[in-house]
Amino acid sequence: MRGPWFTSVLGIVLLGGITVLFVTGLLSYAAYNPDLSPVNDKTPDKGILGFYLFSWPTDPHWLYRLTQGVHVTLGITLIPVLLAKLWSVVPKLFTLPPARSLAHALERISLLLLVGGGLFEFVTGVLNVQLDYVFPGSFYPLHFYGAWVFFAAFVAHAVLKTPMALRNVRGMRGPRQLPEGERELVAPDPDPPTVSRRGALGLVGGGSLLLFGTTVGQDFDGLRWSAVLAPHGGAEPAGGPGGFQINKTAAYAGISAAERSEEAWRLIVAGRSGTVRLSRADLLRLPLHSSALPIACVEGWSTSDQWWRGVRLRDLAALVGYDGDPPDVFVESLQRHGAFRRAALRANQVADPRSLLALFVNGEDLTPDHGHPARVIVPAAPGVLNTKWVARMTFGDL
Template sequence: MRDIPRSPTSPAFWRSPLRGPAFTSVLGLVLLVGVTVLFVTGLLSYAAYNPDLAAVNDKTPDKGLLGFYLFDWPTDPHWLYRLTQGVHVTLGVTLIPVLLAKLWSVVPRLFELPPVRSVTHALERLSLLLLVGGGLFEFTTGVLNVQLDYLFPGSFYPLHFYGAWVFIAAFVSHAALKVPAAMRNVRRMRRGEPEVAGDGAYGDETGAHEEAGGPHGGAGGPDGTARTLVAPCPDPPSVSRRGALAFVGGGSLLLFATTAGHSFDALRGTALLAPHGGVEPGPGPNGFQINKTASYAGIRAAETGEDAWRLVVTGPTGTVRLSRAELGRLPAHTARLPIACVEGWSTSDQEWRGVRLRDLAALVGHEGRAPDVFVESLQRHGAFRHAALRSNQVADPRSLLALHVNGAPLSADHGYPARVIVPAAPGVLNTKWVARMTFGRL
């Protein structure tokens, strides 16, 4: 019986025959594509809030140069945010097995001795710390926020935003160093060639292993064995590396199957691991997904009644106060639009009916070019009690102050007496229980 070292700093401590450059390289290339898509869709999600429009839209102030890419969020296609945020959340959950398998495959590298051999090596180790720590932080906070509904109120947005930039900086520098070797390893695996120790998608690829006089030489632990991804004393294999990759892929497929349905009405019952993945909230025209209920938001029935509620609309020519009945006598329009949430879930297109935002702007002196608008809600609890919409959103003929949905008056949970609905906007900007709208310079 072989004597198994007890210290993880010894290469012989790591005995899995699955670890190797090819296994790690395949996972790394999958993450290269997946993380790139995650980062881009994350940036798009942030831009969709129009954070440079008004302070109430920006949950990440003082972003400085990190906001260089921001642009006026469009209203076409009307399902844009439904697509980008659905991909962001679903892909993030789907990649979890790949990320965990990748970290497992390279964990011996984290224990190599000496921990720092040169300034260059110290910088590489620092980037590695940021890469591993940043990846775990981003995936963990993202999943917790999605599953537990605003787990970090008031702080999740900046934490996730700044964490993403730290992670992507380390990721890009790591990928620049490792992608060529990863491609070589995958080609070797496909040709059935033996793995080359030290030429992995992770670790020292300078040839130091050759200088030490053998495939397991090089700067390593106290026993002089190289820090390679191939175990020097592997246990007998119980599964092939291809089988292990298939297992990881199967895990990702399972998570995809139990998450993706949150964006499709017919499949919503399959979204066991996604928020709002259960049955629809009741039958009838208002029987589609919601985020905040009227009870959660602190809405009181007495203040939304016909005698009590008035919409206050303000612009350059003054202020008008409109009851729900008076709004109902204004020209009504219909738009078929979805609700899409930052948590990744969305609804199919619902048929909304109400008054165009640009027509309300015209009532208070904004004829012609539509202005920006500041919307205030009766909501007392939760984020985004107020929101700003850009002029292009106000101008879109499908942007409504909705009074009805699917042929019926709005329910309390869907924003009665009136709510905003705008094409391609995040759900939180489609303000419910609207009390006041101020058109003009914000």
């Protein structure tokens, strides 16, 4: 069964799948607006690797929900294909001598980057989806730099091998007709077959479909019961206006009931004309607006549109001297630990009329775990930028 045809079919599937993963991963990175340095920038030494960055748009409002949902679900779905591809080339990975010439040594190094980089990206990605940060360091720089190393090796490998893979898929050749590099994939004295190549592909495809079916439901209300492999899957959330997914509870974030009480809590808004302090009652006296927006997180899960009601961010900017086009804003949370307890939003995100400092969701006060007394909600933004338990907003130069 092991041989160039089987390897080539798997390689062509990975050629398309990994390309989509890389593009959606770059979009996920851009969605964090890392050029809002140093607040959102988790990879300050990226240099030219950030050449493509752009101000993340707010339309369509489901954009990040789509791109990150595809990224995570496709990545998990491709795991059986990747493992089968590695199994199919095991003989070539351990050929002796390890380097027959300088050119062969360079090829072996590129394979080390390709295989090692691929395993690293898939493993760290799955661990991040499962909220299991057992690896040293931050996920953001590890996954970002690892992606560039892996994809550079992947592109070089694809350029060299794709024409050969297409020939192999169109017609199987005998071992003597194969180039020397491909003969290493064929067993010289194979055992009697126990499964056909098509049967093996069916096994790999079935494994991928199983992973797809037990993951994709985390993006759809009514199907979450099927997403048993996702951290927010396997069961529908509790009912009621606040019955939708969260990552961190108020208790986890270290926020006491006393400090988020309406008597104690004050929102500080700073900008060009000075600083104002607003209680929740003060905010309720300002014009309130509603938006129907989802929450979508880097782990791949998302909610359907929830009805949020609160004060527009651009109206808060106007309170501190920005009556025209609002600037960027720096948002700080009551949260004491964890990533993105501080976050920045672009001027285009602040200006969008759907961007709110939300006080209500689905007709009721925010629950403590959804950010009471106030949280940010912005169309198309990653969940971590929709800061909960907001304490201070600074408009202007960061």
